[in-house]
Amino acid sequence: MDDKNKQYDPEKFKQVHLKGDDSEKLSRPQLSYWKDAWLRLGKNKGAISGLVVLAFIILIAFLGPLLNDYTFDDADYDAAYLPPKVQGMEWLGLDGMQTYEVEGSSEQDAIDRGLEGYEIEEQYIQNTEVVLTPDESENGYYTVAMEVDVYAAKGYDNEHFWFGTDSMGRDLWTRIWKGTQISLYIGFLAAMIDMVIGVLYGGISGYYGGRTDNIMQRIIEVLSGIPNLVVVILMIMLLNPGIIAITIALTITGWIGMARIVRGQVLKLKNQEFILAARSLGSSDKRILMKHLIPNVTSVIIINTMFTIPSAIFFEAFLSFIGLGLQPPYASLGTLIDTAFDDYRVYPYMLLFPAVIISLLMIGFNILADGLRDALDPKMRK
Amino acid sequence: MNKEKILEVKNLKQHFQTGRKSVVKAVDGISFDIYRGETFGLVGESGCGKSTTGRTIIRLYDATSGEVTFNGIDVHGTKSKKDLKKFNRQMQMIFQDPYASLNPRMTVKEIILEGIQIHGLIKSETEKMERVEALLETVGLNKEHATRYPHEFSGGQRQRIGIARALAVDPEFIIADEPISALDVSIQAQVxxxxxxxxxxxxxxxxxxxxxxxxxxxxSDRIAVMYFGKIVELADSEELYKNPLHPYTNSLLSAIPLPDPDFERTRERTIYDPTQHDTEDAEFREVKPGHWVLCTEEEYKAYQDK
Amino acid sequence: MDPILDVRNLHVSFDTYGGTVQAVRGVDFALKKGETLAIVGESGSGKSVTTKALMGLVAKPAGHIPKGEILFDGKDLTKLSNKEMQKIRGKDMSMIFQDPMTSLNPTMKIGKQIMEGLILHQKLSKKEARNRAIELLDLVGIPDSTKRIDQYPHQFSGGMRQRVVVAIALACNPKVLIADEPTTALDVTIQAQILELMKDIQKKMDTSIIFITHDLGVVANVADRVAVMYAGKIVEVGTVDDIFYNPKHPYTWGLLGSMPTVDGNDEKLIAIPGTPPDLMNPPKGDAFAARNEYAMQIDLEEEPPLFKVSDTHYAATWLLHDDAPKVEPPEAVKKRMKGNISAGEENRS
Structure with missing residues (x-):
């Protein structure tokens, strides 16, 4: 331990006079809060893939309907129930072939019944296969799968419905992306309502406190006591079911969660010393609310909004599914799923596409919101 | 020292309603004067009302009763916006917690400029920047710090930013509310x-x-000792330390640990027991010139003989 | 006499989002039976992290101990599993935290909180544990203990709560008691009471205490030996008299000089300029160099070893090297040194 005598170059023992403020230097690179949060988010693979998926879906939702010439409400009964067909992607099964399962006392009988039932001429049959022989089946009939070129059979050889058509022959590609637009509209509308009404209501209630807070909280309690569904049904009785009714229903109750969260944050923040400092400098209430309080709750607001969007989308889909949502000819992902649900065993594509898209939307928003929470959470910061 | 009074506090009371019937008398009738250019220390243990006193003086709270006169103007009487703004410039505050007293979403520049912005003191951007740089230099930081955010600084640096913010509006009077108690010893000395x-x-x-x-x-030049909402003793700091009269001041002084082992080995602590003397009839009396004690008539005589 | 606890070359690092923080960078000390070792330093100097490592409380996976050993009872605590550490924690070694408001469970009667450890570690029956808990409350000076044992923490004042915390820590007669700023959150008069209590108990139970604080007044009051930490290292260690009356390290000078003396002189305080280094990128050489007015070229190049001043006193500064220029500590510090201190006392009495 004792190296008093160890030899060093005596020159090294000359005093150096360091400038005092050297130690005031900040050695870490400069990072603003948002930059730092963005870097954190970037490191979260899940959140980034969620973001990419969402960006992709949103892009297509707006561009998709422009990519072909069909419109969402052009009914053409001759073209009903055409399966998906995409040029160059036949190998993926998007070849416009439809497989019907038909039953009959013999193989040929089954096929004949099928051709008659579906009004198809025999020449369009591409392939047949016995799925069940009478021995295997319960009712003693043959079950035959017959693959039919429906496009040719119905005389739409030159048409390509990328996602197929529905029972009224409307192009599902256009309808689905239009529906996605509606779902996104509902989601972002809910977010806007959250941000505007919820944040202001919660901010004012928390900041002014006392009597104001008391009254505003009682109002919230009354509102949140009414189930959402009841509000929607009331709206539908007053107005026609549709986007306006849903919008108003969301406006009435959607912001309550956000208002409560913001109020809690503001209550916590308003006695912090930096707020007292601003007041002792003579800040007006408006300045304190806008410059000091709101910026400090933005992270909470963003996180909460990101969770609001998918739940609003799902709420709309749920309403449409139980028949309280949009009315024809308009479509949302919810109504599309609802109608597809009736024939999903014969025409699974009708259910598949909207279901996949709504799932991706929900998962995408949730993962992204989760990632944002991790990135913005001040508790994780050092 | 010139003896012009900058602040007069008369019988200030600050009571908080905590329940339907219960009232906390955080500040219960205190009076003191502060002279221009001096440092007036207000000491006491947690919950004695010292911070509330400071916050009431600067109007963060409205006083329950009593008078605060600043530069000859009744602070709690002024209502006009113009007067209030003037008052806000003349009286400023430095806060205790260097982590909570700076808005984490503002840059150092924005924080320091806040007062200037509110009062519209400087219009041009370049002058604003010059002012920020000058203030940063005053408090021992450098101009590169202006664009940084509070979380990048240590406690002592933050506290100096808080001081720069207060100084920005050129105040005459600053209330420093425990400005060093959250800091490390070596940093306390800096501040x-x-x-x-x-x-x-x-x-x-x-x-x-x-x-x-x-x-x-x-x-401090003069010190007032607070105990449960009342000032129990007020004197020149030298006098207070050498000749403490009130038993609470005595016990407080005997409890401070000093960085001196030999002294600590022989220290004797006195314990204050409020029941040992009459506190009901106690009044604030001037025992010696400039040395005030909260005491009864009897104690007053005994103190004068000391 | 063999030390009861021997810490050798302890390193503790934390992985954070921005990089690895080397919070403790090679700490050596030994704790003898019945002594109080005070560890002094600024926030971020690694003093709290060191004791967390002793208790096996370094939060994994972010925190880890890349190097060093902690020898206690012939075992290296850094090698023990969490289960094995649990047997030692609370029984052989226990800890008192800074904030009595948060270190007690608000929903549990204090009696139950004291009894927990007794039942777990000493296998006492409920009745025995309760009797022992009452004894402990008496020991830490809580009046009316038979009644108060059934009360909740919120029914106690801050000082009384800290007494309860001390009682919990002492429940199993630990060999080592670690007190992490136990009085910082308390008022001076309450602080004095708790310090007296701890000294009193130490005398009765012959416990070894590691006392962490940044308040040199408290150190002078409680400590037998003092270790001064800076930037994750011990820069000076010695008996309390060594440190206060014959300090050698310029950082210790700075700490002592930044405390005002009460005996009325109005000189400027010696503030240590600047701020402690960022331990994510610790500087080369002596970490204190940038704030040291006596810094030499070598301070910027090589870390100083712990030079021996006396059998009990070591300091890590190149100023102690034979080739270094002889520098005198600043006036305010010299005044505190032996021989000049009596003046202060006279003034006070």
Whole structure:
């Protein structure tokens, strides 16, 4: 331990006079809060893939309907129930072939019944296969799968419905992306309502406190006591079911969660010393609310909004599914799923596409919101 | 010292309604004067009302009753916006917690400029930047720090940013609410030295609120000791330390640990028991010139003989 | 006499989002039976992290101990599993935290909180544990203990709560008691009471205490030996008299000089300029160099070893090297040194 005598170059023992403020230097690179949060988010693979998926879906939702010439409400009964067909992607099964399962006392009988039932001429049959022989089946009939070129059979050889058509022959590609637009509209509308009404209501209630807070909280309690569904049904009785009714229903109750969260944050923040400092400098209430309080709750607001969007989308889909949502000819992902649900065993594509898209939307928003929470959470910061 | 009064506090009371019937008398009738250019220390233990006193003086709370006169104007009487703004410029505050007293979403520049912005003191951007740089230099930081955010600084640096913010509006009077108690010892000295320098340069008057008696003694010209909402003793700091009269002051002084092992080995602590003397009829009396004690008539005579 | 606890070359690092923080960078000390070792330093100097490592409380996976050993009872605590550490924690070694408001469970009667450890570690029956808990409350000076044992923490004042915390820590007669700023959150008069209590108990139970604080006044009051930490290292260690009356390290000078003396002189305080280094990128050489007015070229190049001043006193500064220029500590510090201190006392009495 004792190296008093160890030899060093005596020159090294000359005093150096360091400038005092050297130690005031900040050695870490400069990072603003948002930059730092963005870097954190970037490191979260899940959140980034969620973001990419969402960006992709949103892009297509707006561009998709422009990519072909069909419109969402052009009914053409001759073209009903055409399966998906995409040029160059036949190998993926998007070849416009439809497989019907038909039953009959013999193989040929089954096929004949099928051709008659579906009004198809025999020449369009591409392939047949016995799925069940009478021995295997319960009712003693043959079950035959017959693959039919429906496009040719119905005389739409030159048409390509990328996602197929529905029972009224409307192009599902256009309808689905239009529906996605509606779902996104509902989601972002809910977010806007959250941000505007919820944040202001919660901010004012928390900041002014006392009597104001008391009254505003009682109002919230009354509102949140009414189930959402009841509000929607009331709206539908007053107005026609549709986007306006849903919008108003969301406006009435959607912001309550956000208002409560913001109020809690503001209550916590308003006695912090930096707020007292601003007041002792003579800040007006408006300045304190806008410059000091709101910026400090933005992270909470963003996180909460990101969770609001998918739940609003799902709420709309749920309403449409139980028949309280949009009315024809308009479509949302919810109504599309609802109608597809009736024939999903014969025409699974009708259910598949909207279901996949709504799932991706929900998962995408949730993962992204989760990632944002991790990135913005001040508790994780050092 | 010139004896012009900058602040007069008369029978100030601040009661908080905590329940339907219960009232906390955080400040219960205190009076004192602060002279221009001095540092007035206000000491007491947690819950004695010292911070509430400071906040009431600067109007963060509305007083229950009593008078605060600043530069000859009744602070709690002024209602016009113009007067209030003027008052806000003349009286400023430094806060206790360096982590909570700076808005984490603002840059140092925005924080320092806040007062200037509110009062519209400087219009041009370049002048604003110059002012920020000058203020940063005053408090021992450099201009590269202007674009940084509070979380990048240490406690002592943050506290100096808080001081720069207060100085930005050129106040005459600063209330320092436990400005050093959250800081490390070596950093405390930095801040205290800085405050002393600023006092000399700008002719500031301080109300220095603290629980650490040794620092208060060092920085203050006069000290008032608070106990449960009342001032029990007020005197020149030297006098208060050498000749404490009130038993509470005595017990407080005997409890400060000093960085001196030999002294600590022989220290004797006195314990204050409020029931040992009559506190009901006690009044604030001047025992010696400038030395006030909250005492009864009897104690008053006994103190005078000391 | 063999030390009861021997810490050798302890390193503790934390992985954070921005990089690795080397919070403790090679700490050596030994704790003898019945002594109080005070560890002094600024926030971020690694003093709290060191004791967390002793208790096996370094939060994994972010925190880890890349190097060093902690020898206690012939075992290296850094090698023990969490289960094995649990047997030692609370029984052989226990800890008192800074904030009595948060270190007690608000929903549990204090009696139950004291009894927990007794039942777990000493296998006492409920009745025995309760009796022992009452004894402990008496020991820490809580009046009316038979009644108060059934009360909740919120029914106690801050000082009384800290007494309860001390009682919990002492429940199993630990060999080592670690007190992490136990009085910082308390008022001076309450602080004095708790310090007296701890000294009193130490005398009765012959416990070894590691006392962490940044308040040199408290150190002078409680400590037998003092270790001064800076930037994750011990820069000076010695008996309390060594450190206060014959300090050698310029950082210790700075700490002592930044405390005002009460005996009324109005000189400027010696503030240590600047701020402690960022331990994510610790500087080369002596970490204190940038704030040291006596810094030499070598301070910027090589870390100083712990030079021996006396059998009990070591300091890590190149100023102690034979080739270094002889520098005198600043006036304010010299005044505190032996021989000049009596003046202060006279003034006070």
């Amino acid at each position: 205290v030295n800085l405050m002393k320098e600023l006092q000399e340069e700008h002719g500031l008057t301080y109300l220095f609120i603290a629980h650490d008696l040794s620092m208060v003694k060092y920085i």
